[in-house]
Amino acid sequence: MTDSTDIYQDQPSKQLEYLMRRFGKQVVKLAYYHLRDRHLAEDIAQEVFCRVYQNLDTFRHDSSYYTWIYRITVNLCRDYIRSAYSRRVFTLDNAKHLESGEDPIDRLLERIEGGEVFQKVMDLPIKYRMVTVLYYFEEMSTVEISRILDIGESTVRTRLCRARKMLKDVLSGEAGIIG
Amino acid sequence: MDDKDLDRMLKAAKDEAHRFFSKWSGEDFREKVYRRISQAVVKSRWQVGNRLKRLVPIIGAVAVCIAIMLWVPGLRKGMSSDIAPQVGNSSLSADEQYHAGSTGEQNGANAGIQTSSFTDFLPIDQMMGKDYNLLVVIWKDSNHKNYEMVYNFIPYRINGAGQIALTTKRVEVQVGHYLVLVGNDHGNQVDISFQGNTIKQLSQNKVCGQYRTTAQFYAYSPGREYIIITPRYDTKQTEKVLIEVNDKDSR
Numbered sequence: 219m220t221d222s223t224d225i226y227q228d229q230p231s232k233q234l235e236y237l238m239r240r241f242g243k244q245v246v247k248l249a250y251y252h253l254r255d256r257h258l259a260e261d262i263a264q265e266v267f268c269r270v271y272q273n274l275d276t277f278r279h280d281s282s283y284y285t286w287i288y289r290i291t292v293n294l295c296r297d298y299i300r301s302a303y304s305r306r307v308f309t310l311d312n313a314k315h316l317e318s319g320e321d322p323i324d325r326l327l328e329r330i331e332g333g334e335v336f337q338k339v340m341d342l343p344i345k346y347r348m349v350t351v352l353y354y355f356e357e358m359s360t361v362e363i364s365r366i367l368d369i370g371e372s373t374v375r376t377r378l379c380r381a382r383k384m385l386k387d388v389l390s391g392e393a394g395i396i397g
Numbered sequence: 398m399d400d401k402d403l404d405r406m407l408k409a410a411k412d413e414a415h416r417f418f419s420k421w422s423g424e425d426f427r428e429k430v431y432r433r434i435s436q437a438v439v440k441s442r443w444q445v446g447n448r449l450k451r452l453v454p455i456i457g458a459v460a461v462c463i464a465i466m467l468w469v470p471g472l473r474k475g476m477s478s479d480i481a482p483q484v485g486n487s488s489l490s491a492d493e494q495y496h497a498g499s500t501g502e503q504n505g506a507n508a509g510i511q512t513s514s515f516t517d518f519l520p521i522d523q524m525m526g527k528d529y530n531l532l533v534v535i536w537k538d539s540n541h542k543n544y545e546m547v548y549n550f551i552p553y554r555i556n557g558a559g560q561i562a563l564t565t566k567r568v569e570v571q572v573g574h575y576l577v578l579v580g581n582d583h584g585n586q587v588d589i590s591f592q593g594n595t596i597k598q599l600s601q602n603k604v605c606g607q608y609r610t611t612a613q614f615y616a617y618s619p620g621r622e623y624i625i626i627t628p629r630y631d632t633k634q635t636e637k638v639l640i641e642v643n644d645k646d647s648r
Contacts, residue, residue: 234434238427246426247418260426267430333413335406354407355414382403389406390398 234271237283242267244356245291251351252295254340262298266291281365288366299344338388346381349374546575551638553580553626555587561626561636569641575599576614576640578624586629595620595642616642 245266249259269290277286339350348367352358353374360378364371549570554562570576576596578589589612591598599613614624623637 234430238430242424242427243418243421246421250418256421260429264426264429264433267426268433271430271434333410333416335410336413336417339407339410339414350407351414355411382400385407386398386403389403 230271230274233274234267237270237287238267241284241287245287247356248288248291249295251340251348252292252344253298258298262291262294265294269294285362285365289368292366292368335389338385341388342381342384346377346384349377350381350385353378547571547573548575548577551576551578551624553578553636555580555628559628559631559634561587561628561634563626563636563638565638566636567639567641569643570616571643572616572619572645574616574642576616576624578612578614578626588627588629590625590627591640592622594618595622596624596640614640616640618642619644 242263245263246256246259249262249266250256253259253262266287270287277283281289339354340347342350349363352363352366353360358366360371360374363374367374547570549568551568552564568576580587589598591614595618596614596616599615612624619642621639621641623639625635625637627635
């Protein structure tokens with residue numbers, strides 16, 4: 219992927235603007251896939267681009283901006299899910315989401331504004347959900363997914379396979395999804 | 398359900414996902430990002446400003462100290478004669494001679510001051526953390542023995558109303574330490590008086606850059622006394638600083 223942001227290398231604010239326009243919505247989506255909460259997803263996106271801005275000068279181009287930004291997003295989402303500290307921080311603005319970590323209103327919107335199958339995919343346990351949405355919805359390759367999620371490519375394939383099995387079960391009404 | 402059915406449903410789910418996210422602008426957080434960044438910039442500028450503000454008196458004090466070391470013979474006497482530097486004139490009168498025990502070793506024969514470099518001072522954080530009016534100068538002699546001189550700065554200022562503003566009214570020092578009254582008196586002369594039971598004056602009214610180094614003292618004996626600062630044109634505006642000199646091992 220061409221990193222057009224390189225033309226703004228000496229202008230961090232323009233670089234940031236470009237990156238937010240280029241990847242902003244994807245970052246929010248990626249965070250949403252993790253957290254299933256739009257407000258949290260936007261908070262994560264905010265944090266992602268603040269960190270991107272802080273670290274623009276140290277970005278070593280070992281990976282593309284695309285991979286770098288998505289990795290930051292995934293890590294922040296994981297931190298949020300794992301860390302009680304993050305929950306405390308986010309509590310200030312999102313007190314109602316604290317306990318569940320997922321907003322029931324968003325569940326409803328997923329069904330109304332998205333659809334039943336979309337919601338079933340989103341109902342998958344997170345490790346299966348992430349590979350599924352990135353592969354089928356975002357059309358990423360298994361290699362890209364492995365880089366972004368920092369897991370092996372074979373793990374991606376295995377999870378995709380299991381996710382498909384789960385979805386088959388759910389969509390054919392044979393069984394509920396076991397987390 | 399077979400794989401084809403599932404693929405078809407996943408394609409439908411992809412369209413649903415597209416529809417679900419299509420209403421999201423992805424713009425909402427951008428303003429917040431800019432706001433956070435600008436706040437961070439303001440904060441960091443404020444921190445830098447604050448740090449600079451704290452550094453100014455230190456830098457000033459250091460400048461004064463270096464100037465004192467280089468140009469003021471009075472303090473150089475503070476070292477015993479066998480380590481006295483080979484620079485500067487000894488224009489001291491006989492009654493000013495004394496042995497000021499520095500807190501470091503002083504017995505190295507033929508030792509010479511090798512440096513006045515700021516990097517040879519104690520780490521600045523230590524200085525700031527302890528008390529930014531305190532400066533410790535360390536240097537090595539030719540035998541690599543450390544020598545240390547401790548300066549306690551007492552800054553003062555005379556405002557437009559002729560009042561003396563002091564940063565402290567009590568200074569605790571050890572025998573062997575130096576006291577330096579540093580002030581910008583805007584041309585208003587002050588008289589300094591003290592009893593001399595614990596401290597000895599080394600020099601007076603030296604101007605180093607923009608700072609007027611009004612008086613330098615050496616603490617030579619444990620005890621307490623006041624340094625009294627009196628503006629010449631208005632003796633009612635007298636201020637005093639209590640000096641407590643402790644024995645070297647008392648702290």
